[in-house]
Amino acid sequence: MIDKKTVLVVGSSKGIGFEIAKSLLNEGFNVIAVSRTKPDLKCDFFKLDINNKKLHSELKKHIKMKYAGLDGLVMVAGISTPPSKNNEFSKLQSPYEFNEILQTNLNSIYSLVFELEDILLLNSSIVFISSIGAHMAFPYNTAYQASKAGLEAISRSLAYELSPKNIRSNSIALGYFKTDMTKISYDNEVLKNERSHRTLLGRWGMPEEAVGAVNFLLSDKSSYVTGSTITIDGGWLSKGL
Protein backbone atom coordinates (compact mmCIF):
# COMPACT_ATOMS: atom_id res chain seq x y z
CA MET A 1 0.00 0.00 0.00
CA ILE A 2 2.91 2.34 0.71
CA ASP A 3 4.16 2.26 -2.88
CA LYS A 4 0.80 2.87 -4.43
CA LYS A 5 -0.25 6.35 -5.50
CA THR A 6 -3.19 7.76 -3.58
CA VAL A 7 -5.93 9.63 -5.42
CA LEU A 8 -8.97 11.35 -3.96
CA VAL A 9 -12.04 11.35 -6.22
CA VAL A 10 -14.65 13.85 -5.10
CA GLY A 11 -18.10 13.08 -6.50
CA SER A 12 -17.53 9.35 -7.00
CA SER A 13 -20.91 7.78 -6.30
CA LYS A 14 -22.15 7.63 -9.90
CA GLY A 15 -21.62 8.64 -13.51
CA ILE A 16 -18.23 9.87 -14.58
CA GLY A 17 -16.86 10.14 -11.04
CA PHE A 18 -17.75 6.51 -10.42
CA GLU A 19 -16.08 5.39 -13.67
CA ILE A 20 -12.96 7.38 -12.81
CA ALA A 21 -12.72 5.85 -9.34
CA LYS A 22 -13.33 2.35 -10.74
CA SER A 23 -10.70 2.77 -13.44
CA LEU A 24 -8.11 4.10 -10.98
CA LEU A 25 -8.75 1.12 -8.72
CA ASN A 26 -8.20 -1.21 -11.66
CA GLU A 27 -4.95 0.61 -12.43
CA GLY A 28 -3.74 -0.13 -8.91
CA PHE A 29 -4.17 3.26 -7.21
CA ASN A 30 -5.28 3.73 -3.63
CA VAL A 31 -8.60 5.41 -4.23
CA ILE A 32 -10.39 7.47 -1.61
CA ALA A 33 -13.95 7.86 -2.83
CA VAL A 34 -15.73 10.95 -1.54
CA SER A 35 -19.44 11.49 -2.08
CA ARG A 36 -22.79 11.76 -0.34
CA THR A 37 -23.58 8.08 -0.96
CA LYS A 38 -21.18 5.15 -0.95
CA PRO A 39 -20.27 3.87 -4.40
CA ASP A 40 -20.31 0.14 -5.08
CA LEU A 41 -16.52 -0.04 -5.07
CA LYS A 42 -14.01 -1.82 -2.86
CA CYS A 43 -12.07 1.23 -1.75
CA ASP A 44 -11.71 3.71 1.06
CA PHE A 45 -14.82 5.89 1.38
CA PHE A 46 -15.46 9.18 3.12
CA LYS A 47 -19.04 10.42 3.25
CA LEU A 48 -19.20 14.12 2.42
CA ASP A 49 -21.59 16.68 1.09
CA ILE A 50 -19.08 19.06 -0.45
CA ASN A 51 -21.12 22.05 0.73
CA ASN A 52 -20.61 20.99 4.35
CA LYS A 53 -17.32 22.80 4.77
CA LYS A 54 -17.02 21.83 8.41
CA LEU A 55 -16.34 18.30 7.24
CA HIS A 56 -13.51 19.32 4.90
CA SER A 57 -11.04 19.33 7.78
CA GLU A 58 -12.38 15.94 8.93
CA LEU A 59 -11.62 14.56 5.49
CA LYS A 60 -8.09 15.90 5.76
CA LYS A 61 -7.65 14.24 9.15
CA HIS A 62 -8.92 10.98 7.68
CA ILE A 63 -6.37 11.16 4.84
CA LYS A 64 -3.48 12.15 7.11
CA MET A 65 -4.20 9.27 9.42
CA LYS A 66 -4.10 6.64 6.68
CA TYR A 67 -1.84 7.97 3.92
CA ALA A 68 1.39 9.91 3.40
CA GLY A 69 -0.56 12.48 1.41
CA LEU A 70 -2.28 12.79 -1.94
CA ASP A 71 -0.72 12.08 -5.34
CA GLY A 72 -3.86 13.06 -7.14
CA LEU A 73 -7.07 14.98 -6.65
CA VAL A 74 -9.98 14.61 -9.06
CA MET A 75 -12.85 17.06 -8.62
CA VAL A 76 -15.96 15.75 -10.32
CA ALA A 77 -18.70 16.91 -7.92
CA GLY A 78 -21.17 19.35 -9.38
CA ILE A 79 -24.83 20.13 -9.85
CA SER A 80 -26.89 21.37 -12.75
CA THR A 81 -30.47 22.49 -12.24
CA PRO A 82 -32.84 24.30 -14.60
CA PRO A 83 -34.61 27.52 -13.55
CA SER A 84 -37.65 26.92 -11.34
CA LYS A 85 -41.00 27.50 -12.99
CA ASN A 86 -42.13 29.80 -10.20
CA ASN A 87 -40.85 32.95 -11.82
CA GLU A 88 -43.42 34.19 -14.33
CA PHE A 89 -41.30 37.19 -15.36
CA SER A 90 -38.08 35.49 -16.39
CA LYS A 91 -36.74 32.28 -17.90
CA LEU A 92 -33.43 32.83 -16.18
CA GLN A 93 -32.20 31.11 -13.06
CA SER A 94 -32.98 33.29 -10.07
CA PRO A 95 -30.08 34.84 -8.15
CA TYR A 96 -30.81 32.34 -5.39
CA GLU A 97 -30.56 29.40 -7.81
CA PHE A 98 -27.47 30.93 -9.37
CA ASN A 99 -25.83 31.18 -5.98
CA GLU A 100 -26.70 27.58 -5.06
CA ILE A 101 -24.99 26.24 -8.17
CA LEU A 102 -21.95 28.49 -7.78
CA GLN A 103 -21.76 27.45 -4.14
CA THR A 104 -21.45 23.75 -5.02
CA ASN A 105 -19.59 23.85 -8.32
CA LEU A 106 -17.11 26.58 -7.49
CA ASN A 107 -16.91 27.81 -3.90
CA SER A 108 -17.06 24.44 -2.18
CA ILE A 109 -14.66 22.89 -4.67
CA TYR A 110 -12.16 25.68 -4.04
CA SER A 111 -12.63 25.42 -0.28
CA LEU A 112 -11.81 21.73 -0.39
CA VAL A 113 -8.69 22.27 -2.52
CA PHE A 114 -7.63 25.00 -0.09
CA GLU A 115 -8.10 22.62 2.84
CA LEU A 116 -6.14 19.82 1.20
CA GLU A 117 -3.34 21.89 -0.31
CA ASP A 118 -0.77 21.07 2.34
CA ILE A 119 -1.25 17.31 1.98
CA LEU A 120 -0.81 17.38 -1.79
CA LEU A 121 2.53 15.65 -2.34
CA LEU A 122 5.36 16.85 -4.54
CA ASN A 123 4.62 16.09 -8.20
CA SER A 124 0.95 15.51 -7.55
CA SER A 125 -1.76 16.33 -10.06
CA ILE A 126 -5.19 17.99 -9.78
CA VAL A 127 -7.89 17.38 -12.37
CA PHE A 128 -11.08 19.45 -12.51
CA ILE A 129 -14.06 18.19 -14.48
CA SER A 130 -15.38 21.12 -16.46
CA SER A 131 -17.78 21.36 -19.38
CA ILE A 132 -17.99 22.72 -22.90
CA GLY A 133 -20.56 25.02 -21.26
CA ALA A 134 -17.53 26.97 -20.05
CA HIS A 135 -16.85 27.83 -23.69
CA MET A 136 -20.25 28.22 -25.33
CA ALA A 137 -23.84 29.10 -24.47
CA PHE A 138 -26.56 26.61 -23.59
CA PRO A 139 -30.11 27.61 -22.62
CA TYR A 140 -31.50 27.81 -19.08
CA ASN A 141 -28.25 27.13 -17.28
CA THR A 142 -26.28 30.34 -16.86
CA ALA A 143 -24.99 29.42 -13.42
CA TYR A 144 -23.61 26.05 -14.47
CA GLN A 145 -21.72 27.62 -17.36
CA ALA A 146 -20.37 30.43 -15.19
CA SER A 147 -19.30 27.92 -12.56
CA LYS A 148 -17.41 25.77 -15.05
CA ALA A 149 -15.68 28.78 -16.62
CA GLY A 150 -14.69 29.78 -13.10
CA LEU A 151 -13.44 26.28 -12.40
CA GLU A 152 -11.13 26.41 -15.39
CA ALA A 153 -9.82 29.77 -14.17
CA ILE A 154 -9.16 28.22 -10.75
CA SER A 155 -7.33 25.36 -12.44
CA ARG A 156 -5.09 27.76 -14.38
CA SER A 157 -4.35 29.83 -11.29
CA LEU A 158 -3.47 26.75 -9.26
CA ALA A 159 -1.17 25.57 -12.05
CA TYR A 160 0.80 28.75 -11.44
CA GLU A 161 0.46 28.99 -7.66
CA LEU A 162 1.29 25.36 -6.87
CA SER A 163 4.05 24.91 -9.44
CA PRO A 164 6.85 25.43 -6.85
CA LYS A 165 5.86 22.01 -5.47
CA ASN A 166 5.67 20.73 -9.06
CA ILE A 167 1.96 20.20 -8.54
CA ARG A 168 0.10 20.25 -11.84
CA SER A 169 -3.47 21.40 -12.35
CA ASN A 170 -5.61 20.85 -15.44
CA SER A 171 -9.24 20.69 -16.41
CA ILE A 172 -11.25 18.47 -18.71
CA ALA A 173 -14.15 20.08 -20.57
CA LEU A 174 -16.73 17.41 -21.23
CA GLY A 175 -19.44 17.44 -23.86
CA TYR A 176 -22.60 15.41 -23.47
CA PHE A 177 -22.01 12.13 -21.68
CA LYS A 178 -24.57 9.57 -20.66
CA THR A 179 -24.80 10.10 -16.90
CA ASP A 180 -27.46 10.64 -14.25
CA MET A 181 -27.07 14.40 -14.69
CA THR A 182 -28.08 14.15 -18.35
CA LYS A 183 -30.62 11.34 -17.97
CA ILE A 184 -33.63 13.51 -18.86
CA SER A 185 -32.21 14.55 -22.22
CA TYR A 186 -30.68 11.13 -22.97
CA ASP A 187 -34.03 9.41 -22.37
CA ASN A 188 -35.80 11.89 -24.65
CA GLU A 189 -35.26 10.60 -28.23
CA VAL A 190 -35.58 14.07 -29.77
CA LEU A 191 -33.09 15.70 -27.41
CA LYS A 192 -30.78 12.69 -27.56
CA ASN A 193 -30.62 12.79 -31.37
CA GLU A 194 -30.35 16.56 -31.49
CA ARG A 195 -27.31 16.43 -29.22
CA SER A 196 -25.75 13.52 -31.11
CA HIS A 197 -26.01 15.57 -34.30
CA ARG A 198 -24.19 18.49 -32.70
CA THR A 199 -21.05 16.33 -32.42
CA LEU A 200 -18.67 15.33 -35.17
CA LEU A 201 -18.66 11.75 -33.99
CA GLY A 202 -22.47 11.66 -34.13
CA ARG A 203 -23.00 10.25 -30.66
CA TRP A 204 -22.95 10.88 -26.93
CA GLY A 205 -19.86 10.11 -24.92
CA MET A 206 -19.83 7.16 -22.56
CA PRO A 207 -18.48 7.77 -19.04
CA GLU A 208 -15.55 5.42 -19.61
CA GLU A 209 -14.39 7.68 -22.47
CA ALA A 210 -13.63 10.45 -19.99
CA VAL A 211 -11.46 8.16 -17.92
CA GLY A 212 -8.46 7.92 -20.28
CA ALA A 213 -7.74 11.64 -20.08
CA VAL A 214 -8.03 11.65 -16.28
CA ASN A 215 -5.58 8.75 -16.02
CA PHE A 216 -3.25 10.51 -18.46
CA LEU A 217 -3.34 13.75 -16.48
CA LEU A 218 -2.72 11.93 -13.19
CA SER A 219 0.23 10.02 -14.62
CA ASP A 220 3.83 11.07 -15.15
CA LYS A 221 3.16 10.78 -18.88
CA SER A 222 1.63 14.27 -18.74
CA SER A 223 4.35 15.75 -16.55
CA TYR A 224 4.66 18.86 -18.77
CA VAL A 225 0.91 19.47 -19.10
CA THR A 226 -0.36 22.04 -16.62
CA GLY A 227 -2.78 24.95 -16.77
CA SER A 228 -4.43 23.31 -19.77
CA THR A 229 -7.93 22.21 -20.65
CA ILE A 230 -8.52 18.99 -22.57
CA THR A 231 -11.81 19.02 -24.43
CA ILE A 232 -13.61 15.67 -24.70
CA ASP A 233 -16.75 16.41 -26.64
CA GLY A 234 -16.81 14.24 -29.76
CA GLY A 235 -16.05 17.42 -31.71
CA TRP A 236 -19.03 19.50 -30.47
CA LEU A 237 -17.06 22.73 -30.12
CA SER A 238 -15.38 22.27 -33.50
CA LYS A 239 -18.51 21.42 -35.45
CA GLY A 240 -20.38 24.68 -35.15
CA LEU A 241 -23.57 24.56 -37.17
Next chain:
Amino acid sequence: MNKSLSDMHVFIAGGLGEIGMQTSLELIQNEAKVTILHSSDKNLGNLKFLKNDNINLIKVNYLNYENLYDVFLKNAQKGKVNSLISAVGTGKANGIYPYTNEEVRKLWDLNFFANRNLAIAITEFLLKKKEYNLDYKSSHILTSSIASQINVSAPIDYVTSKAALESLVKSLSYQVSPFQRINSVSPGHIYTKHGVWGRNSIKKPKFVKNMINDKIPLNRLGTTDDIAQLFLFLLSGKSSYITGTNIICDGGLKAKT
Protein backbone atom coordinates in the same frame (compact mmCIF):
# COMPACT_ATOMS: atom_id res chain seq x y z
CA MET B 1 4.14 -1.01 -20.70
CA ASN B 2 1.02 -0.27 -22.72
CA LYS B 3 0.56 -3.03 -25.31
CA SER B 4 -2.65 -1.62 -26.68
CA LEU B 5 -1.08 -0.20 -29.85
CA SER B 6 -0.20 -3.53 -31.47
CA ASP B 7 -3.03 -3.13 -33.98
CA MET B 8 -1.59 0.17 -35.20
CA HIS B 9 0.60 1.23 -38.08
CA VAL B 10 1.71 4.82 -37.71
CA PHE B 11 3.23 7.06 -40.35
CA ILE B 12 5.51 9.55 -38.60
CA ALA B 13 6.24 12.54 -40.79
CA GLY B 14 9.30 14.48 -39.73
CA GLY B 15 10.23 11.19 -38.16
CA LEU B 16 13.99 11.73 -38.21
CA GLY B 17 13.77 14.78 -35.98
CA GLU B 18 14.22 14.42 -32.24
CA ILE B 19 10.51 14.46 -31.37
CA GLY B 20 9.76 12.07 -34.25
CA MET B 21 12.50 9.67 -33.12
CA GLN B 22 11.29 9.66 -29.52
CA THR B 23 7.75 9.03 -30.72
CA SER B 24 8.92 6.13 -32.90
CA LEU B 25 10.75 4.64 -29.94
CA GLU B 26 7.65 4.82 -27.74
CA LEU B 27 5.46 3.35 -30.46
CA ILE B 28 7.78 0.43 -31.03
CA GLN B 29 7.93 -0.23 -27.30
CA ASN B 30 4.13 -0.35 -27.43
CA GLU B 31 4.32 -2.84 -30.33
CA ALA B 32 3.02 -0.55 -33.06
CA LYS B 33 4.44 -0.70 -36.59
CA VAL B 34 6.08 2.52 -37.71
CA THR B 35 6.81 4.09 -41.09
CA ILE B 36 9.04 7.12 -40.89
CA LEU B 37 8.55 9.72 -43.61
CA HIS B 38 11.40 12.16 -44.25
CA SER B 39 12.18 14.76 -46.88
CA SER B 40 15.90 15.13 -46.33
CA ASP B 41 18.75 12.75 -45.59
CA LYS B 42 20.27 15.12 -43.05
CA ASN B 43 19.28 13.18 -39.94
CA LEU B 44 19.51 9.64 -41.32
CA GLY B 45 22.25 8.90 -38.81
CA ASN B 46 19.66 9.11 -36.02
CA LEU B 47 18.16 5.87 -37.26
CA LYS B 48 20.98 3.79 -35.77
CA PHE B 49 19.28 4.32 -32.40
CA LEU B 50 16.12 2.78 -33.72
CA LYS B 51 17.12 -0.42 -35.50
CA ASN B 52 14.00 -2.49 -35.45
CA ASP B 53 12.07 -4.74 -37.81
CA ASN B 54 8.95 -2.73 -37.04
CA ILE B 55 10.35 0.38 -38.76
CA ASN B 56 10.05 1.32 -42.40
CA LEU B 57 11.69 4.41 -43.90
CA ILE B 58 10.45 6.39 -46.92
CA LYS B 59 11.72 9.60 -48.47
CA VAL B 60 8.88 11.84 -49.64
CA ASN B 61 8.14 15.28 -51.03
CA TYR B 62 5.74 16.89 -48.56
CA LEU B 63 4.71 19.51 -51.10
CA ASN B 64 3.55 16.92 -53.64
CA TYR B 65 0.07 15.74 -52.66
CA GLU B 66 -0.02 12.98 -55.29
CA ASN B 67 3.32 11.63 -54.10
CA LEU B 68 2.05 11.47 -50.53
CA TYR B 69 -1.23 9.82 -51.51
CA ASP B 70 0.75 7.24 -53.43
CA VAL B 71 3.00 6.61 -50.43
CA PHE B 72 -0.02 5.94 -48.20
CA LEU B 73 -1.60 3.77 -50.88
CA LYS B 74 1.51 1.60 -51.26
CA ASN B 75 2.64 1.43 -47.65
CA ALA B 76 -0.45 1.38 -45.47
CA GLN B 77 -1.01 -1.99 -43.84
CA LYS B 78 -4.28 -3.79 -44.42
CA GLY B 79 -6.15 -4.93 -41.32
CA LYS B 80 -4.32 -2.39 -39.15
CA VAL B 81 -5.32 0.99 -37.80
CA ASN B 82 -3.27 3.29 -40.05
CA SER B 83 -2.68 6.74 -38.59
CA LEU B 84 -0.49 9.79 -39.10
CA ILE B 85 1.60 11.74 -36.63
CA SER B 86 3.26 14.78 -38.12
CA ALA B 87 6.10 16.57 -36.41
CA VAL B 88 6.93 18.45 -39.60
CA GLY B 89 7.66 22.12 -39.02
CA THR B 90 10.26 24.78 -38.45
CA GLY B 91 10.45 28.08 -36.59
CA LYS B 92 13.72 28.97 -38.24
CA ALA B 93 13.57 31.96 -40.57
CA ASN B 94 16.60 33.48 -42.25
CA GLY B 95 17.05 37.24 -42.17
CA ILE B 96 15.10 39.73 -40.08
CA TYR B 97 11.53 40.97 -39.96
CA PRO B 98 9.88 41.73 -42.35
CA TYR B 99 10.97 38.47 -43.95
CA THR B 100 11.33 38.12 -47.69
CA ASN B 101 8.51 36.52 -49.64
CA GLU B 102 10.78 33.58 -50.31
CA GLU B 103 11.37 33.07 -46.59
CA VAL B 104 7.67 33.42 -45.80
CA ARG B 105 6.88 30.87 -48.50
CA LYS B 106 9.43 28.43 -46.95
CA LEU B 107 7.84 28.78 -43.52
CA TRP B 108 4.33 28.27 -44.83
CA ASP B 109 5.38 25.41 -47.11
CA LEU B 110 6.80 23.41 -44.25
CA ASN B 111 4.50 24.42 -41.40
CA PHE B 112 1.20 24.54 -43.23
CA PHE B 113 1.20 23.10 -46.76
CA ALA B 114 3.28 20.03 -45.89
CA ASN B 115 0.93 19.20 -43.02
CA ARG B 116 -2.13 20.04 -45.10
CA ASN B 117 -0.97 17.63 -47.83
CA LEU B 118 -0.10 14.88 -45.37
CA ALA B 119 -3.36 15.14 -43.44
CA ILE B 120 -5.64 15.38 -46.45
CA ALA B 121 -3.80 12.62 -48.33
CA ILE B 122 -4.04 10.09 -45.51
CA THR B 123 -7.62 10.95 -44.56
CA GLU B 124 -8.78 10.78 -48.20
CA PHE B 125 -6.96 7.48 -48.65
CA LEU B 126 -8.58 6.01 -45.54
CA LEU B 127 -12.04 7.28 -46.50
CA LYS B 128 -11.71 5.37 -49.78
CA LYS B 129 -9.99 2.27 -48.37
CA LYS B 130 -11.82 1.46 -45.18
CA GLU B 131 -10.02 -1.87 -44.76
CA TYR B 132 -6.97 0.14 -43.71
CA ASN B 133 -8.93 1.80 -40.93
CA LEU B 134 -9.70 -1.09 -38.61
CA ASP B 135 -12.88 -0.46 -36.58
CA TYR B 136 -12.68 3.22 -37.65
CA LYS B 137 -10.02 3.85 -35.03
CA SER B 138 -7.61 5.91 -37.15
CA SER B 139 -6.46 8.98 -35.26
CA HIS B 140 -4.15 11.62 -36.69
CA ILE B 141 -2.13 14.25 -34.88
CA LEU B 142 -0.50 17.39 -36.23
CA THR B 143 2.00 19.49 -34.34
CA SER B 144 1.13 23.13 -33.82
CA SER B 145 2.90 25.43 -31.36
CA ILE B 146 2.15 27.54 -28.32
CA ALA B 147 3.26 30.41 -30.58
CA SER B 148 -0.16 30.31 -32.24
CA GLN B 149 -1.77 31.27 -28.93
CA ILE B 150 0.62 33.64 -27.15
CA ASN B 151 3.49 35.86 -28.18
CA VAL B 152 6.79 34.03 -27.73
CA SER B 153 8.79 36.25 -30.10
CA ALA B 154 8.61 33.72 -32.89
CA PRO B 155 8.61 34.88 -36.54
CA ILE B 156 5.14 36.22 -37.41
CA ASP B 157 4.84 33.96 -40.41
CA TYR B 158 5.59 30.91 -38.27
CA VAL B 159 2.88 32.01 -35.82
CA THR B 160 0.26 32.51 -38.53
CA SER B 161 1.09 29.22 -40.23
CA LYS B 162 0.56 27.37 -36.94
CA ALA B 163 -2.74 29.16 -36.32
CA ALA B 164 -3.80 28.06 -39.79
CA LEU B 165 -2.75 24.49 -38.94
CA GLU B 166 -5.07 24.44 -35.92
CA SER B 167 -7.88 25.76 -38.07
CA LEU B 168 -7.15 23.05 -40.62
CA VAL B 169 -7.50 20.41 -37.91
CA LYS B 170 -10.91 21.73 -36.88
CA SER B 171 -12.20 21.80 -40.45
CA LEU B 172 -10.71 18.46 -41.36
CA SER B 173 -12.15 16.80 -38.27
CA TYR B 174 -15.57 17.76 -39.66
CA GLN B 175 -14.68 16.31 -43.05
CA VAL B 176 -13.54 12.90 -41.81
CA SER B 177 -15.88 12.26 -38.86
CA PRO B 178 -17.08 9.92 -37.59
CA PHE B 179 -14.66 7.52 -39.32
CA GLN B 180 -11.38 9.13 -38.31
CA ARG B 181 -10.24 11.50 -35.59
CA ILE B 182 -7.75 14.35 -35.95
CA ASN B 183 -6.29 16.65 -33.30
CA SER B 184 -3.32 18.93 -32.84
CA VAL B 185 -0.93 19.50 -30.00
CA SER B 186 0.74 22.78 -29.07
CA PRO B 187 4.13 22.22 -27.48
CA GLY B 188 5.67 25.03 -25.47
CA HIS B 189 9.43 25.46 -25.27
CA ILE B 190 10.86 22.00 -25.90
CA TYR B 191 14.52 21.13 -25.54
CA THR B 192 15.96 19.36 -28.56
CA LYS B 193 19.69 19.18 -29.09
CA HIS B 194 19.52 20.77 -32.54
CA GLY B 195 16.48 22.98 -31.95
CA VAL B 196 16.26 26.59 -30.81
CA TRP B 197 16.38 25.75 -27.08
CA GLY B 198 19.25 23.32 -27.53
CA ARG B 199 21.25 25.99 -29.37
CA ASN B 200 20.27 28.72 -26.91
CA SER B 201 21.20 26.53 -23.94
CA ILE B 202 24.77 26.48 -25.25
CA LYS B 203 25.02 30.00 -26.67
CA LYS B 204 22.91 31.92 -24.11
CA PRO B 205 22.56 29.78 -20.99
CA LYS B 206 21.76 32.74 -18.72
CA PHE B 207 18.98 33.92 -21.03
CA VAL B 208 17.50 30.41 -21.06
CA LYS B 209 17.72 30.09 -17.28
CA ASN B 210 16.03 33.47 -16.76
CA MET B 211 13.34 32.70 -19.32
CA ILE B 212 12.54 29.42 -17.57
CA ASN B 213 12.41 31.08 -14.15
CA ASP B 214 10.24 33.95 -15.39
CA LYS B 215 7.86 32.24 -17.76
CA ILE B 216 7.42 28.53 -17.12
CA PRO B 217 5.62 27.54 -13.90
CA LEU B 218 7.04 23.99 -13.98
CA ASN B 219 10.49 25.59 -14.14
CA ARG B 220 11.96 23.51 -16.93
CA LEU B 221 11.97 23.12 -20.69
CA GLY B 222 9.82 20.36 -22.12
CA THR B 223 11.33 17.12 -23.37
CA THR B 224 10.74 15.14 -26.52
CA ASP B 225 9.18 12.46 -24.33
CA ASP B 226 6.61 14.95 -22.97
CA ILE B 227 5.32 15.42 -26.50
CA ALA B 228 5.65 11.75 -27.51
CA GLN B 229 3.48 10.70 -24.56
CA LEU B 230 0.76 13.16 -25.58
CA PHE B 231 0.91 11.84 -29.15
CA LEU B 232 0.44 8.30 -27.85
CA PHE B 233 -2.54 9.29 -25.73
CA LEU B 234 -4.27 10.95 -28.69
CA LEU B 235 -3.44 8.00 -30.93
CA SER B 236 -4.90 5.45 -28.55
CA GLY B 237 -8.47 4.40 -27.83
CA LYS B 238 -8.16 6.19 -24.50
CA SER B 239 -9.00 9.40 -26.37
CA SER B 240 -11.84 7.91 -28.45
CA TYR B 241 -14.20 10.87 -27.84
CA ILE B 242 -11.61 13.56 -28.59
CA THR B 243 -11.55 15.07 -32.06
CA GLY B 244 -11.10 18.49 -33.65
CA THR B 245 -9.30 19.87 -30.65
CA ASN B 246 -5.90 21.15 -29.65
CA ILE B 247 -4.03 20.20 -26.50
CA ILE B 248 -1.37 22.41 -24.98
CA CYS B 249 1.75 20.89 -23.43
CA ASP B 250 3.81 23.84 -22.21
CA GLY B 251 4.57 23.49 -18.51
CA GLY B 252 2.03 26.24 -17.74
CA LEU B 253 3.60 28.87 -20.01
CA LYS B 254 0.30 30.00 -21.53
CA ALA B 255 -1.59 29.91 -18.23
CA LYS B 256 0.98 32.25 -16.70
CA THR B 257 1.34 34.59 -19.69
